[in-house]
Amino acid sequence: MVLEKEIPVFVDWIGGASLDWVIAVAIFAVVAMAVSLLFAIVTRGPIRGVAGVGKAFLATFADVFTMSPRRIAALVWLAVKEAIRKKVVVGVAVFVVVLMLAGWFLDPSSTNPGRLYLSFVMTATSYLVLLLALFLSVFSLPGDMKSKTLHTVVTKPVRHSEIVLGRIIGFTLVCTVLLAIMGVLSYFFVVRGLYHEHTLTAADLAPAGGEASAGEAEVPLVGMTSKEHGHRHEVYVDPSGATRTRYENGHTHAVTIEGSGDQVRYRVGKPEGVLVARVPIHGKLRFRDIKGIDKEQGINVGDEWFYRSYIQGGTDAAAIWTFTDLKESDFPGDRIPLEMTLGVFRTHKGEITREVMGGLALRNPDTGLTVEIEIFESKEFITQKLWIPKQIVKYSNRQMIVQKYETPGGVKTKPTEADLDDSLAKKTEFDLFKDLVTPDGRVEVWLQCLEPGQHFGAAQPDLYLRAGDASVVWNFVKGYYGIWLQVVIVTSFGVMFSTFLSGAVAMVATIGILIAGFFTDHLMELGVGPKYGGGPLESFRRLIGQDNVMTDLPAGLGTDLVKMGDQLLQPTLRIMSAILPPFDEFGCANFVANGFNIPADFVLTRTFTALAFFIPLFVIGYLFLRNREVAR
Amino acid sequence: MQSEVIIETRSLTKVYRDFWGRQKVQALKALDLEIRRGEIFGLLGPNGSGKTTTMKLLLGLLFPTSGKALLFGRDATDVSKNERIGYLPEESYLYRFLNAEETLDFYGRLFNMSPKVRRQRVAHLINLVGLDLAKRRQLKEYSKGMTRRIGLAQALINDPELILLDEPTSGLDPIGTRNMKDLILDLRDQGKTIVMCSHLLADVQDVCDRIGILYQGELQELGRVDSLLEIQDVTEFRASGLSKEAEAEIRQVVEKHQGKLLGIGHPTSTLEELFLNIIAESEAHPGRRVRSGEGAGDGS
Ligand SMILES: Nc1ncnc2c1ncn2[C@@H]1O[C@H](COP(=O)(O)OP(=O)(O)OP(=O)(O)O)[C@@H](O)[C@H]1O
Numbered sequence: 045m046v047l048e049k050e051i052p053v054f055v056d057w058i059g060g061a062s063l064d065w066v067i068a069v070a071i072f073a074v075v076a077m078a079v080s081l082l083f084a085i086v087t088r089g090p091i092r093g094v095a096g097v098g099k100a101f102l103a104t105f106a107d108v109f110t111m112s113p114r115r116i117a118a119l120v121w122l123a124v125k126e127a128i129r130k131k132v133v134v135g136v137a138v139f140v141v142v143l144m145l146a147g148w149f150l151d152p153s154s155t156n157p158g159r160l161y162l163s164f165v166m167t168a169t170s171y172l173v174l175l176l177a178l179f180l181s182v183f184s185l186p187g188d189m190k191s192k193t194l195h196t197v198v199t200k201p202v203r204h205s206e207i208v209l210g211r212i213i214g215f216t217l218v219c220t221v222l223l224a225i226m227g228v229l230s231y232f233f234v235v236r237g238l239y240h241e242h243t244l245t246a247a248d249l250a251p252a253g254g255e256a257s258a259g260e261a262e263v264p265l266v267g268m269t270s271k272e273h274g275h276r277h278e279v280y281v282d283p284s285g286a287t288r289t290r291y292e293n294g295h296t297h298a299v300t301i302e303g304s305g306d307q308v309r310y311r312v313g314k315p316e317g318v319l320v321a322r323v324p325i326h327g328k329l330r331f332r333d334i335k336g337i338d339k340e341q342g343i344n345v346g347d348e349w350f351y352r353s354y355i356q357g358g359t360d361a362a363a364i365w366t367f368t369d370l371k372e373s374d375f376p377g378d379r380i381p382l383e384m385t386l387g388v389f390r391t392h393k394g395e396i397t398r399e400v401m402g403g404l405a406l407r408n409p410d411t412g413l414t415v416e417i418e419i420f421e422s423k424e425f426i427t428q429k430l431w432i433p434k435q436i437v438k439y440s441n442r443q444m445i446v447q448k449y450e451t452p453g454g455v456k457t458k459p460t461e462a463d464l465d466d467s468l469a470k471k472t473e474f475d476l477f478k479d480l481v482t483p484d485g486r487v488e489v490w491l492q493c494l495e496p497g498q499h500f501g502a503a504q505p506d507l508y509l510r511a512g513d514a515s516v517v518w519n520f521v522k523g524y525y526g527i528w529l530q531v532v533i534v535t536s537f538g539v540m541f542s543t544f545l546s547g548a549v550a551m552v553a554t555i556g557i558l559i560a561g562f563f564t565d566h567l568m569e570l571g572v573g574p575k576y577g578g579g580p581l582e583s584f585r586r587l588i589g590q591d592n593v594m595t596d597l598p599a600g601l602g603t604d605l606v607k608m609g610d611q612l613l614q615p616t617l618r619i620m621s622a623i624l625p626p627f628d629e630f631g632c633a634n635f636v637a638n639g640f641n642i643p644a645d646f647v648l649t650r651t652f653t654a655l656a657f658f659i660p661l662f663v664i665g666y667l668f669l670r671n672r673e674v675a676r
Numbered sequence: 677m678q679s680e681v682i683i684e685t686r687s688l689t690k691v692y693r694d695f696w697g698r699q700k701v702q703a704l705k706a707l708d709l710e711i712r713r714g715e716i717f718g719l720l721g722p723n724g725s726g727k728t729t730t731m732k733l734l735l736g737l738l739f740p741t742s743g744k745a746l747l748f749g750r751d752a753t754d755v756s757k758n759e760r761i762g763y764l765p766e767e768s769y770l771y772r773f774l775n776a777e778e779t780l781d782f783y784g785r786l787f788n789m790s791p792k793v794r795r796q797r798v799a800h801l802i803n804l805v806g807l808d809l810a811k812r813r814q815l816k817e818y819s820k821g822m823t824r825r826i827g828l829a830q831a832l833i834n835d836p837e838l839i840l841l842d843e844p845t846s847g848l849d850p851i852g853t854r855n856m857k858d859l860i861l862d863l864r865d866q867g868k869t870i871v872m873c874s875h876l877l878a879d880v881q882d883v884c885d886r887i888g889i890l891y892q893g894e895l896q897e898l899g900r901v902d903s904l905l906e907i908q909d910v911t912e913f914r915a916s917g918l919s920k921e922a923e924a925e926i927r928q929v930v931e932k933h934q935g936k937l938l939g940i941g942h943p944t945s946t947l948e949e950l951f952l953n954i955i956a957e958s959e960a961h962p963g964r965r966v967r968s969g970e971g972a973g974d975g976s
């Protein structure tokens with residue numbers, strides 16, 4: 045799974061994030077106060093103006109803190125009623141139709157049907173529910189103003205804050221119910237869509253290793269099941285009656301044997317492992333260049349996308365993941381599963397029938413002992429599963445390697461050559477947790493490409509230890525919770541805009557925010573500016589003038605203006621990207637569809653991010669509604 | 677003893693502007709008004725004279741361009757005043773997808789009333805406005821008169837001290853109109869203050885204690901209904917037990933014959949006459965305030 049941004053650890057994140065939030069809100073409040081003061085002084089004179097704003101300020105506090113749960117509940121109820129009158133259930137009907145159509149074109153025989161199905165249902169649900177949230181929230185208040193029903197409401201002791209909050213909660217509630225219904229439907233749709241059975245008869249099985257001499261019953265049997273969903277599984281039946289079934293398309297089936305002799309029946313069970321929620325343990329990735337010196341990045345093989353960095357084959361170059369805090373008790377069983385998904389880049393065809401060979405080694409970062417545990421054929425972009433045994437008896441190589449890193453005072457090594465204890469590498473058997481993992485639980489996993497001229501590409505999330513699996517259903521629920529958070533943000537924006545814009549304009553504004561929110565990263569990039577060629581305006585100028593990015597632009601007024609423009613534009617873009625909701629970060633479909641557990645840190649940081657938007661939007665909406673003439 | 681001032685406006689002015697801030701209509705010009713507890717005050721005026729605008733300013737639905745409106749001594753934009761106010765809008769602006777009970781229950785909840793109180797109030801009001809048979813039907817199925825009735829019920833949900841009625845009798849049948857007028861008088865007897873505006877002068881004449889007449893946003897006339905309608909330079913005698921012959925000598929007869937005098941006073945015109953006179957006069961002399969009956973019982 046591609047994870048372009050690291051998920052921050054919640055406890056490390058919340059402090060700084062809250063501080064940023066408080067600063068942003070404070071700046072916003074100060075600016076708003078200043079503008080309204082200025083406006084009041086101009087329109088009403090200094091004394092009355094200041095007094096008026098002061099009073100309004102106090103009244104705001106009074107209004108927000110004297111909200112009554114009963115009134116809010118009444119307004120929530122009204123919003124729900126309104127949604128029902130607007131026939132939101134049609135949304136569910138549309139969803140059912142979409143699912144039925146999807147049943148036609150989603151291909152369960154693809155190599156990763158789980159991902160296909162899950163990402164489809166989650167995307168469909170989120171589009172549909174977000175659209176509903178948008179329509180409900182944006183047209184409600186303007187509709188009430190137009191039909192003047194709001195006149196009757198605001199002449200009751202309702203706080204304007206309650207009107208805004210009631211709408212946000214009400215519509216969120218409606219969407220929650222719809223989301224829940226769609227979630228349940230989706231789950232069964234996915235499970236049903238992926239369900240299949242194979243048949244296996246005695247005739248499908250033949251003795252392993254070719255012919256078996258007659259009368260020799262103690263021979264394992266091998267064979268293929270029937271073809272369902274575009275694949276067969278190889279089944280291996282041990283003389284003892286134990287069976288093993290090969291993984292195909294990410295799943296396997298249990299095979300049970302009934303009867304014996306001529307009466308033998310094989311029963312192939314339901315698919316297992318189609319839906320998973322892996323809990324990966326990620327390490328920190330660094331690279332080693334061809335001279336064996338540590339680097340933050342590998343080399344670029346010409347990709348536009350900088351996600352994966354490459355290492356050159358047949359050299360000292362390596363991609364190194366450092367895992368921390370590993371404890372033997374966390375890994376029951378006698379081996380630790382490791383999964384990886386690599387990029388492969390060939391500079392020549394090589395042996396085209398064979399994949400590029402790679403090596404995987406473990407290294408103790410304190411002693412330098414390195415044991416190469418596996419030589420494998422890489423499959424590009426296919427998740428490969430390897431095992432690290434706790435007792436390492438089979439290995440292809442063992443040696444002592446020092447880490448070399450650059451400092452201002454030249455290249456240093458760790459451990460220093462003098463500290464190397466070569467005797468460690470003389471052993472013939474290694475204990476993972478005694479010899480290779482340091483006492484505080486650190487170990488390095490080294491990936492190297494073994495063929496000269498070929499390259500492996502890797503990013504930090506590409507290789508991980510699979511500690512165990514979490515509940516699939518629970519993960520699914522968490523994925524829908526991510527959509528729900530987006531609903532809260534969209535509803536808040538919609539209601540906020542609708543307090544001072546007409547329905548259609550509010551909708552356009554909200555959609556604008558949504559789209560911009562998906563590109564916050566891009567805005568930030570524009571705002572920070574590349575190293576060469578200047579900011580967005582200067583780059584544009586160069587584009588038109590077909591100027592090289594490295595040469596200086598001709599001095600003159602035009603150039604000065606362009607550079608000045610950039611100096612204004614870039615901070616604006618940076619601010620915008622910081623205050624727009626980062627919608628791209630809320631999507632959980634990526635996790636669920638790829639079969640990864642959504643980490644708690646992800647859930648927590650996103651929850652607080654949504655809250656950070658909801659609160660100011662609520663207050664802004666309240667202020668707009670309060671300060672507008674309802675009867676205009 | 678002068679009773680407490682409930683509504684006070686001080687040179688209340690409203691100018692409607694368009695989006696660009698250009699002046700469109702001056703809907704209300706420097707209105708000074710004082711309404712006291714226990715009064716029924718009628719606001720009259722031709723269409724577009726600013727009656728509804730005044731109401732909306734009093735309710736804080738609009739903000740004054742200049743001047744001030746105070747209710748219960750508080751600013752009109754202060755929400756807490758709404759606890760003691762009932763408002764029947766020009767047309768009943770209610771949620772059409774709710775039924776009568778749901779509507780009243782909803783507004784009751786906006787007053788933070790407990791479920792028990794709400795149930796009582798809702799049942800009482802539905803009965804009061806005669807909608808028992810239609811209480812489960814959605815408002816979108818209601819006739820105009822039925823909508824007015826539920827609108828009135830909604831305005832009374834909190835047992836308000838001050839009731840603002842914008843054309844309360846429009847759309848009501850004669851019985852409904854009669855009931856409405858009785859109800860207004862009833863409410864006054866309970867010590868409530870009522871402000872209503874209407875074109876139906878007979879209704880206003882029947883119930884209002886005091887009236888103000890607006891014309892193009894300006895207050896033209898303000899005073900007690902009875903004194904405004906008195907014709908000062910005419911005296912009216914009403915007597916009985918007199919022969920036809922005696923009629924010619926009626927003055928002497930009254931003085932000399934000790935006839936039983938039933939009443940002496942000034943004849944009254946109808947409010948309709950007064951209204952039309954004032955409008956005609958305002959049109960003839962724009963900008964001049966007529967105020968013929970000023971003073972008597974005006975309270976200011
Ligand atoms: N929202 C508005 N925007 C612009 N002008 C308005 C608005 N509302 C009312 N007006 C104008 O203000 C003036 C007073 O209107 P108002 O509704 O107060 O009259 P009214 O006395 O209630 O009339 P009616 O008897 O017809 O109900 C009119 O000229 C009207 O056109």
Ligand SMILES: [Mg+2]
Nearest residue numbers: 727728729766
């Ligand atoms: Mg009106």
